[in-house]
Amino acid sequence: MDGCLSLAGDIPVERASLAGENEGALIRRAQHGDRAAFDALVRLYDQHVLRLVLKVVQSPDEARDLYQEAFLKIYRSLTRFRFESRFSTWLYRVVMNVCFDYLRRQKARDEVQGVADEDSDTDFFHTIADNQPGRDPDRTLRAGEIRRRIERALARLGPRERMVFELRHFQGLKLRAIGELCGTSEETAKNSLFRATQKLRLELADLV
Numbered sequence: 001m002d003g004c005l006s007l008a009g010d011i012p013v014e015r016a017s018l019a020g021e022n023e024g025a026l027i028r029r030a031q032h033g034d035r036a037a038f039d040a041l042v043r044l045y046d047q048h049v050l051r052l053v054l055k056v057v058q059s060p061d062e063a064r065d066l067y068q069e070a071f072l073k074i075y076r077s078l079t080r081f082r083f084e085s086r087f088s089t090w091l092y093r094v095v096m097n098v099c100f101d102y103l104r105r106q107k108a109r110d111e112v113q114g115v116a117d118e119d120s121d122t123d124f125f126h127t128i129a130d131n132q133p134g135r136d137p138d139r140t141l142r143a144g145e146i147r148r149r150i151e152r153a154l155a156r157l158g159p160r161e162r163m164v165f166e167l168r169h170f171q172g173l174k175l176r177a178i179g180e181l182c183g184t185s186e187e188t189a190k191n192s193l194f195r196a197t198q199k200l201r202l203e204l205a206d207l208v
Helices: 023-031 035-056 060-080 087-106 137-155 159-169 175-181 186-203
Strands: none
Touching: 023 035, 023 060, 023 087, 035 060, 035 087, 035 175, 060 087, 087 159, 137 159, 137 186, 159 175, 159 186, 175 186
């Protein structure tokens, strides 16, 4: 897909005019290379996608770049959509994967620093991380080992658990925003965070 996608106006999905064509027909046409049909799908979902990526990045310029990347991936992956789920579910999953890749690229783990969880929970990383390892060589080595251990532990989490954990502890998002970003409820996000934290505590028990 050449060029940049343009941001359309705020058009709710349920009210968008498809000129008599339903979403399924547009998807099938777009899968066969009809650019006008794909543009119509973009207009259906662009504001929803933009709001999602704005939850990940605060800068409008960075959000626009991530938005463009998400729709480019949707365009390239569209032929793999098999109508086995709602299109919106599939689309948001693609967007979430793009957001996750962005977080992985952006977050250099030179310093592991968490954000205190809501509901007065003790922050997970504050129990194991050394915030100023550079003052002592032994502490520097220990901090490096901690980072590697955490990376390995994170890799063993389920995709949703890891996404929720990273959005909470590395991006500082509230659980309500995480639930919205992941297309689920705040309670589900909270449960995923709890499971992820418990797994990490078991995995890193000797460091806590």
